[in-house]
Amino acid sequence: MKPHTVSPKSRAIPAHGETLQMKTLLSILLTLAVSPAIASAADLTIYTYDSFASEWGPGPRVEAAFESRCGCDIELVGLADGVALLNRLKIEGSGSDADIVLGLDTNLTAEARATGLFRDHGIDTDSLTLPIDWTDSKFLPYDFGYFAFVYNTEKLSSPPKSLKALVEDTDGPTVIIQDPRTSTPGLGLLLWFRHVFGDDAATAWGQLAPRIVTVTKGWSEAYGMFLKNEAPMVLSYTTSPAYHQIAEQNSRFAAARFDEGHYLQVEVAGMLESSNNPTLAREFLRFMLDETFQEIIPTSNWMYPAALPESKLPQEFNALIDPQPVQFFDDETVAANRRAWIDEWLEALSR
Amino acid sequence: MSPSGGIGVVLACVVVILALAPLVALTGYGGTFPDTGIFADPYLARVLRFSLLQASLSTLLSVLPAILVARALARRPNLPARRLVLGLLGVPLVVPSIVVVLGVVSVFGADGWLPLGRRLYGLTGILIAHVFFNLPLAARLLLPSLEQIPSAQRRLAHQLGFNSWQYWRHIEWPALRGALPGTALLIFMLCLTSFAVVLTLGGGPRSTTLEVAIYQSLRFDFNPPRAVSLALMQLGLCAMLAMLSVRLTRHREVEGDSGGARHFDRTLGSNTGWARLADGTAIGTALALVAGVLTAIVVDGANTTMISVLNRPEVLDSLFTSLFIALIAAAMATLCGWLILTSSTRFAAGGREWLGNTLEGIATIVYVVPPLVIGTGYFLMLHRLVDLDRLTVPVVIAVNALMGLPFVIRSLAAPMRQRAAEYGRLCTSLKICGWQRFVLVDFPLLRRPLGLAAALAAALSFGDLGVVALFASNEQSTLPLLLYRYLSAYRVNEAAVVGLLLLGSCLMLFVLVERVLGGPRHAGH
Numbered sequence: 051m052k053p054h055t056v057s058p059k060s061r062a063i064p065a066h067g068e069t070l071q072m073k074t075l076l077s078i079l080l081t082l083a084v085s086p087a088i089a090s091a092a093d094l095t096i097y098t099y100d101s102f103a104s105e106w107g108p109g110p111r112v113e114a115a116f117e118s119r120c121g122c123d124i125e126l127v128g129l130a131d132g133v134a135l136l137n138r139l140k141i142e143g144s145g146s147d148a149d150i151v152l153g154l155d156t157n158l159t160a161e162a163r164a165t166g167l168f169r170d171h172g173i174d175t176d177s178l179t180l181p182i183d184w185t186d187s188k189f190l191p192y193d194f195g196y197f198a199f200v201y202n203t204e205k206l207s208s209p210p211k212s213l214k215a216l217v218e219d220t221d222g223p224t225v226i227i228q229d230p231r232t233s234t235p236g237l238g239l240l241l242w243f244r245h246v247f248g249d250d251a252a253t254a255w256g257q258l259a260p261r262i263v264t265v266t267k268g269w270s271e272a273y274g275m276f277l278k279n280e281a282p283m284v285l286s287y288t289t290s291p292a293y294h295q296i297a298e299q300n301s302r303f304a305a306a307r308f309d310e311g312h313y314l315q316v317e318v319a320g321m322l323e324s325s326n327n328p329t330l331a332r333e334f335l336r337f338m339l340d341e342t343f344q345e346i347i348p349t350s351n352w353m354y355p356a357a358l359p360e361s362k363l364p365q366e367f368n369a370l371i372d373p374q375p376v377q378f379f380d381d382e383t384v385a386a387n388r389r390a391w392i393d394e395w396l397e398a399l400s401r
Numbered sequence: 402m403s404p405s406g407g408i409g410v411v412l413a414c415v416v417v418i419l420a421l422a423p424l425v426a427l428t429g430y431g432g433t434f435p436d437t438g439i440f441a442d443p444y445l446a447r448v449l450r451f452s453l454l455q456a457s458l459s460t461l462l463s464v465l466p467a468i469l470v471a472r473a474l475a476r477r478p479n480l481p482a483r484r485l486v487l488g489l490l491g492v493p494l495v496v497p498s499i500v501v502v503l504g505v506v507s508v509f510g511a512d513g514w515l516p517l518g519r520r521l522y523g524l525t526g527i528l529i530a531h532v533f534f535n536l537p538l539a540a541r542l543l544l545p546s547l548e549q550i551p552s553a554q555r556r557l558a559h560q561l562g563f564n565s566w567q568y569w570r571h572i573e574w575p576a577l578r579g580a581l582p583g584t585a586l587l588i589f590m591l592c593l594t595s596f597a598v599v600l601t602l603g604g605g606p607r608s609t610t611l612e613v614a615i616y617q618s619l620r621f622d623f624n625p626p627r628a629v630s631l632a633l634m635q636l637g638l639c640a641m642l643a644m645l646s647v648r649l650t651r652h653r654e655v656e657g658d659s660g661g662a663r664h665f666d667r668t669l670g671s672n673t674g675w676a677r678l679a680d681g682t683a684i685g686t687a688l689a690l691v692a693g694v695l696t697a698i699v700v701d702g703a704n705t706t707m708i709s710v711l712n713r714p715e716v717l718d719s720l721f722t723s724l725f726i727a728l729i730a731a732a733m734a735t736l737c738g739w740l741i742l743t744s745s746t747r748f749a750a751g752g753r754e755w756l757g758n759t760l761e762g763i764a765t766i767v768y769v770v771p772p773l774v775i776g777t778g779y780f781l782m783l784h785r786l787v788d789l790d791r792l793t794v795p796v797v798i799a800v801n802a803l804m805g806l807p808f809v810i811r812s813l814a815a816p817m818r819q820r821a822a823e824y825g826r827l828c829t830s831l832k833i834c835g836w837q838r839f840v841l842v843d844f845p846l847l848r849r850p851l852g853l854a855a856a857l858a859a860a861l862s863f864g865d866l867g868v869v870a871l872f873a874s875n876e877q878s879t880l881p882l883l884l885y886r887y888l889s890a891y892r893v894n895e896a897a898v899v900g901l902l903l904l905g906s907c908l909m910l911f912v913l914v915e916r917v918l919g920g921p922r923h924a925g926h
Contacts, residue, residue, distance in 0.1 A: 232621070
C-alpha cells in the first residue's frame with residue numbers, strides 16, 4: 051500500500067484539447083436541452099401516426115394547405131401507430147387535448163366507438179370513391195388499401211394465382227408474413243384467411259406453415275428481409291410496387307393478384323366530443339375529402355385516396371393489380387372475433 | 402469504517418418505487434388484478450417454457466466463451482489495437498434489434514456469406530443474435546475482475562512456475578467467481594426480455610417470450626392489469642434467480658496491493674505457442690462473430706444515399722438528441738449505481754455480505770420491468786398534471802437510466818469490493834472518508850471500471866428506441882426512431898445509413914467515455 055500506487059494514475063487526465071472538445075459538446079447539448087420546442091396553443095390539435103406526420107409523409111403538406119385556407123394554426127401530434135392512438139385516447143378520456151384523431155383503421159373503429167369519445171362527423175359521404183358503402187356516422191375515411199403478397203419478378207416468374215393455390219401447392223414459393231398480435235398487415239392476413247377459408251382457416255394455416263420462412267413483429271422487418279431475398283414473397287399492400295416505380299424508377303416488384311380478391315383496409319379520422327373547436331374540426335374533416343388533400347395521399351402515404359376519381363390518380367396506380375372482389379369484415383365482426391381468431395392462428399402455427 | 406450505508410438503501414428504495422409505482426397505477430385501470438388466470442393458461446405455460454429455454458441457452462453460449470475471451474484479453478495487455486478491440490466489443494449493445502436481424506440475415510441468410518437457409522429460423526437464429534449481443538458484453542463485464550488480480554499473486558505464480566492450467570485454477574478462477582453469477586444473471590435478463598429478435602428470427606409463434614405476451618396485452622388488448630400480472634411474473638422469476646446468484650456470489654477477500662507493479666508482464670507463464678494460439682483463437686472467434694454482423698451493417702450503410710442522408714438536418718438533430726439522452730441517462734445511472742455500491746460494499750465489509758448482495762440484486766432486477774409498462778403507467782399517472790408530449794424526453798431519460806443501472810452495478814461491483822478489501826482498513830485508520838476518499842482513493846483506483854460502467858450505460862441508452870414513448874409524440878426524434886421511420890417509408894437505403902451512423906457514433910461515444918473517465922491509456926501499460 052505505497053502512496054505511489056495512486057499517483058501514476060491520478061496524472062492520467064485527458065489532454066487539454068480533448069477536455070475542450072468535451073466542454074463544447076456538452077454546452078451544445080445543454081443549449082438543446084433547455085430550449086425544448088414550445089408547445090404552441092394551436093387552434094386545432096390532430097393526433098395521428100408518426101409516418102403520417104413525418105416530413106415525407108402527407109402531414110406537412112396537408113398542414114400547410116389547410117392553414118392557408120382557414121387562416122388558423124393546426125398541430126399534428128405523431129404517435130407510433132393506430133393502436134397507440136387508440137390507447138392514448140383510452141388513457142386521456144374526455145380530458146384529451148386532441149380535436150381530431152386521424153389514423154385509426156377499420157379493425158380499431160369498433161373499439162374506438164365504444165369509448166364514447168367521438169362525435170358524429172355530420173359530413174356528406176357522396177364523394178367517397180371507396181369500393182364499399184360507407185355508413186359510419188362517427189368515422190370518415192381518408193384513404194384505403196388492399197393487402198397482397200408482393201414478389202420480386204426476377205426471382206419468381208409465375209406467382210400463385212389465388213390464396214388457395216398459395217396454401218395448397220406444397221412446392222409453392224416461401225413467404226414472410228407478420229404477426230397478427232403485433233402488426234396491422236398481420237391481422238389483415240388473418241382476416242383474409244377467415245374470409246376465404248371460413249372455418250377451415252386453421253387447416254389452411256397448417257398447410258401454409260412449412261412455407262412460412264418467418265413471422266415478424268412488424269411490416270418493416272418483413273419487408274427488409276424480403277428485400278434481402280430471404281423469401282420470394284412478402285405480405286404487403288397492392289400499392290407497394292407503385293413506390294418502387296415512382297420513387298426508385300424500379301419495376302422489379304409486383305403484387306400477386308389472387309382470384310378470391312384482396313382484403314381491404316380503410317383508414318379513418320374522427321372528431322372528439324371534447325373538442326373546444328368543433329366547427330373548425332368539422333371544417334378539417336370536410337377538407338380531408340377535398341381534392342387538395344386527396345391528391346397528396348397516393349405518393350406520400352402510398353395508399354388509395356378515399357375520395358378521388360381514378361382519372362386523377364398517378365398513372366402508376368392505375369397500372370396496379372385489380373383487387374376485386376373486395377374481401378372485408380365490418381368492424382363489429384372483427385371486434386367480436388379477433389381474440390378467438392388469433393388464438394386459432396396461434397394454435398395452428400404452434401403445432 | 403462506518404457501518405451505515407443509508408444513502409444506498411434510500412436510493413435502492415427510490416429505484417424500486419420508480420419502477421413499481423407505474424405498475425400500481427396500472428392495476429386499477431379496467432380488468433381485474435391480480436389476473437390469476439395467467440397461471441392456468443396453457444398458452445402462457447408454453448410461452449414461459451420457451452422463454453426460459455432460449456434465455457438459458459443464450460446465457461450459457463454467451464458467458465462460457467466470454468470467459469475464454471476475457472481471459473485471453475487479460476493475459477494479453479499488449480495486444481495491438483487493444484482499445485479498439487475493447488470498443489468494438491461494446492458496440493453490439495447499441496445496435497437496434499431490427500438492424501441486428503437484417504445484419505444476421507446478411508451473414509447467414511439465403512443470399513448471405515454463410516448461408517444457413519431455413520435452418521436459420523428457430524432457436525439457431527435466436528441464439529446467433531443473442532450471442533452477438535451478449536458474448537462481447539459478458540467479456541467486457543468479466544475482464545475487470547481478471548485485471549484486478551493483485552500483481553503480488555501474479556509474481557508468486559510466476560515464481561512458482563505455474564502452468565496455464567494451474568494459473569487458471571488458483572489465480573484466475575477465484576478472481577472471476579465473484580463476477581460470474583451477476584454477469585450471467587444480467588445476460589439472462591437481457592435474453593428473457595428480448596422481443597423483436599425472438600419473434601423475427603424465431604420463425605413463428607412457437608417462439609414467443611413473456612415480453613411478447615406483455616406487449617400484446619398492453620397494446621392490442623389494452624388490458625393493463627393482465628400486463629402487470631405478467632410483468633410481475635417475469636419479475637418474480639428473475640428475483641428467484643437473483644437470490645440464487647446472490648448465494649453463489651463469493652467475492653474474494655484479498656488484501657494486498659494490486660496496482661504496484663502493474664507493468665509486471667502478465668503474459669509470463671502463458672507465453673507458450675499453445676497458449677498464444679488458444680488466446681488468439683478466443684479473441685479472433687469473438688471478433689469474427691461481432692465483425693461479421695457489423696461488417697454487414699457497414700456494407701449496407703455505405704450506399705449511394707450516404708452523403709445526402711448525412712446532410713439532412715433531421716439526421717443531425719436526431720444524433721444530438723440521442724447523444725444528449727445517452728449522456729444524461731448514463732450520468733444518472735453511474736452516479737446512482739456508485740452510491741448504491743458504496744453502501745453495499747460497506748455492508749459486505751461490515752460482515753453483512755448478504756445485505757450488500759441483496760441491495761445490488763434489487764437494483765439489477767428492475768431491468769425486467771418492461772419499459773412499455775413503466776411508460777404507460779407514468780403517462781396514466783401524470784397526464785392530468787402535465788402535457789404528455791413534453792414529458793417524452795424526461796421519461797425516456799429516466800427509464801434509460803433505470804435500465805442502465807444493472808450494467809453499472811455489474812461493471813463496478815467486483816472491483817469495488819476488491820478495492821474495499823485492499824484499502825478499507827487503511828482509509829479507516831487514516832480517517833480518509835467521504836469526498837476526500839473518493840478523490841484520493843476510490844476515483845483514481847476505480848476510474849477504469851467506472852469508465853466502462855458509464856460507457857455501457859451510455860451505449861445502451863444510445864441504441865434505445867424509446868419504446869416508453871409509444872403514447873407520446875417524438876418531436877425530438879432519436880437515431881433509432883429515425884431509422885424505423887425511414888424503414889416504414891420504404892427507405893431501406895437511408896435507414897441503412899442511419900444504422901451505420903448509429904454504430905460509428907456509438908463506437909466513438911464508447912471510446913470517448915471510457916477514455917475521459919477511465920484515463921487516456923490503459924493504466925499501467
